[in-house]
Amino acid sequence: MxxxxxxxxxxxxxxxxxxxxxxxxxxxxxxxxxxxxxxxxDDAGWPTPADGTVQRCIGGSDWxxxxxxxxxxxxxxxxxxxxxxxxxxxxYFIARGSNNIGKVNIVDSxxxxxxxxxxxxxxxxxxEALDRANVCLLKKEEENGEGAGIFTPDSWNPNPxxxxxxTVTVTLPATSDGQPLRIKNFESTSSDxxxxxxxxxxxxxxxxxxxxxxxxxxxGSIFAGVGTFNDAKASIKGAFDVSESLELTTGNAxxxxxxxxxxxxxxxxxxxxxxxxxxxxxxxxxxxATGGNFKVSAIANKGPITxxxxxxxxxxxxxxxxxxxxxxxxxTLNNAYEGAFTIDSSSAPVSVKKGxxxxxxxxxxxxxxxxxxxxxxxxxxxVYWQPNSGPGVSQGSVQITTTRAPITLVV
Numbered sequence: 001m002x003x004x005x006x007x008x009x010x011x012x013x014x015x016x017x018x019x020x021x022x023x024x025x026x027x028x029x030x031x032x033x034x035x036x037x038x039x040x041x042d043d044a045g046w047p048t049p050a051d052g053t054v055q056r057c058i059g060g061s062d063w064x065x066x067x068x069x070x071x072x073x074x075x076x077x078x079x080x081x082x083x084x085x086x087x088x089x090x091x092y093f094i095a096r097g098s099n100n101i102g103k104v105n106i107v108d109s110x111x112x113x114x115x116x117x118x119x120x121x122x123x124x125x126x127x128e129a130l131d132r133a134n135v136c137l138l139k140k141e142e143e144n145g146e147g148a149g150i151f152t153p154d155s156w157n158p159n160p161x162x163x164x165x166x167t168v169t170v171t172l173p174a175t176s177d178g179q180p181l182r183i184k185n186f187e188s189t190s191s192d193x194x195x196x197x198x199x200x201x202x203x204x205x206x207x208x209x210x211x212x213x214x215x216x217x218x219x220g221s222i223f224a225g226v227g228t229f230n231d232a233k234a235s236i237k238g239a240f241d242v243s244e245s246l247e248l249t250t251g252n253a254x255x256x257x258x259x260x261x262x263x264x265x266x267x268x269x270x271x272x273x274x275x276x277x278x279x280x281x282x283x284x285x286x287x288x289a290t291g292g293n294f295k296v297s298a299i300a301n302k303g304p305i306t307x308x309x310x311x312x313x314x315x316x317x318x319x320x321x322x323x324x325x326x327x328x329x330x331x332t333l334n335n336a337y338e339g340a341f342t343i344d345s346s347s348a349p350v351s352v353k354k355g356x357x358x359x360x361x362x363x364x365x366x367x368x369x370x371x372x373x374x375x376x377x378x379x380x381x382x383v384y385w386q387p388n389s390g391p392g393v394s395q396g397s398v399q400i401t402t403t404r405a406p407i408t409l410v411v
Contacts, residue, residue, distance in 0.1 A: 044132050045097040045151030052138035052147060056082075059134040063122070074123030074165060078130065082137045082148050083115040086173065086183060090145030091116065093168065094138075095190035097152030102166030103215070104188055107198040108181075109171050117171040118148045122164055129162035168193075172204050180205050180269055190214065191232065197222050201241050205269060216253075223262070235303070239310070245295040253303045261312035261334070263292035292316040300324040304405075309334035314361045315390035320398045329402050332410040335367070336360045338384040339396015343407045345377045350407040352379050359385060369411060383411040 044059055063078035084091050093104065109117075124130045138147040150166055175181050183206045188195060191214040199220035206224040211217055213231045219238030227242050232251040240246055241260035248255050262268075290313050297320070298305050304327040312318060312334040322329055329345075335356040343350045352371060359365045365388060371381035384393040400407050 043153055043156075044134050045100070045153045045156075046134055047094070047136050047138060047149055047151055051094055051096075051136075051149055052140040052145065055137040055139055057134045057136040058120075060131050063130070069123070072123070074125060076125070076127075076130075077121060077123050079119060079121040080135055081120065082118045084118060084146040084148070086114060086116050086181065088144055088146040088184070090140065090143050090147070090185045090187065091183060092138075092140075092145055092147035092187040093118070093170070093189070094147065094149035094151075095166070095168075095193050096149070096154075097133075098154055098156040099158055099163055100133075100150060100152045100166070100190070101164065101192045101215075102150075102168065102190075103194040103196065104168045104170065104190070105196050105198070106170045106188075106200070107172070108174070108200045108203045110174050112176050113173040116173060117169075119169045119171070120148070120150065121167045121169075123167075124164050126162055129158060129164055132156055132158075133164060133166075166193075172200070174203070179271065182269060183207070183209075186210070188212070194234070196220075197238070201239070205265065223260075223268070225265070241311075242294065242296075243292070246297070248296075248298045250300045250303050252301050254305075255298045255300050255303060256306045257298065258308050258310050259296060260310045261292065261294045261296075261316065261318065262289065263313045263316065264289045289313045290315045295319045296321075298322045300327065302326050305329045305331075305402075308332045309337070312336045315392070317392045317395045318398075319396070320400075322400045324402045324405075326404050327402060328405040328407070329400050330408040330410075331398070331400060333398070334360075337396060337398075337411065338390050338392035339394075339398065340380070340382045341398040341400075341409060341411065342380045343378070343398075343400040343409055345401070345405060345407050346403045348377060348402075348404055348406045350377055350379050350409075352381065352409045352411060354383075355410045361385070361388075363388065379409075 047054060058080045063080055065079050067077045069075050069077055120135050132152050134151050136149050138149055172181055181204045185208045186206050187210045189212045193213060194215035195211050195213045195217045197219040201221035201223040208226045209224040210228040214233045216234035217229050217231050217236045219240055221239040223241040225244045227240055228247045229236050230249045235253040236248050236250055237256045239258040241262050243262050243265045248257055292313050298307055302325050305322050305324050314336050318337055322331055354369050357367045365385040368386050369383045371379060374380060
């Protein structure tokens with residue numbers, strides 16, 4: 001199995017980039033033609049019944065740790081925090097309402113406890129603006145869900161002196177036995193929050209992880225059974241390991257992902273977590289791991305797509321769909337892939353190249369690449385190991401499409 005290292009430079013650089021996206025959103029909302037608040041002084045954002053039962057809400061003067069920031073564009077700050085039990089069937093975060101702008105950081109910790117910490121910090125210019133927001137601890141009884149949400153009024157149209165900027169940090173704890181933490185289901189839903197995931201693939205496994213964002217998603221490294229990442233307005237970048245499926249979708253921006261397919265969940269969860277770094281994380285991938293059925297999709301609208309498979313098990317069945325419009329696509333498969341491929345682009349060249357010829361099974365087999373001539377913009381064929389091909393040779397599938405831009409597939 002070939003394993004690659006993903007530099008944390010990308011992740012750390014994204015934090016500054018995310019700040020810029022958040023500031024741009026603040027500027028956008030700050031350009032109001034009105035100079036007065038559009039609501040009554042006692043109006044604020046509140047959760048709906050669909051968000052869960054309210055356990056506690058913080059708003060107005062209830063925030064703790066008020067501080068002043070002389071010389072800052074936001075002269076005042078405040079914060080509050082919640083704890084969510086990690087054994088809940090669902091952990092969730094919601095941000096909804098007009099001018100509800102910020103970023104979410106998801107990190108791990110060496111502190112042993114049975115709850116995840118949710119720290120909510122807000123930078124603001126006026127108390128009147130802060131009074132528009134409520135931060136609530138929520139519970140979904142039927143789903144055994146525990147969550148937190150930030151709410152502002154849907155029709156709030158503040159003047160330039162009144163925007164708020166939120167920073168949410170979700171800190172996942174260490175376990176008492178030193179084994180990786182297992183989160184059953186984690187969801188984060190917002191329209192104007194950037195999401196940054198730390199380098200946590202070695203310490204946390206999400207059975208399901210779903211992030212809906214609007215200001216960019218970046219992952220230092222994560223490991224999930226089912227990973228779903230959707231950003232309506234900005235890019236998705238980083239390292240994503242999955243044991244079942246991965247879905248990456250952007251509305252009008254780039255997708256750049258390092259994808260690891262892993263069939264070692266049981267051994268991972270009963271072993272000690274990697275200390276740090278994505279390269280250390282991949283050291284837990286067993287070269288003996290085989291089999292598995294994996295589905296990956298990367299869908300962008302007018303954004304380039306770059307997918308690099310950093311690992312995949314021998315004898316696995318893999319499916320990939322990558323599609324965009326008027327932007328290039330480059331996909332580099334791991335050499336364990338076996339199966340068919342079809343690539344199509346109008347008015348632009350496409351190419352298929354053979355990658356590593358080293359047999360990942362260690363049997364010394366030969367890598368075979370067959371192509372059917374299809375003319376400019378079209379190519380189809382198959383790739384496999386011979387002899388003793390795995391089940392993927394008849395069931396594996398790669399489909400890549402774009403328009404007016406080149407496609408490169410490395411098999």
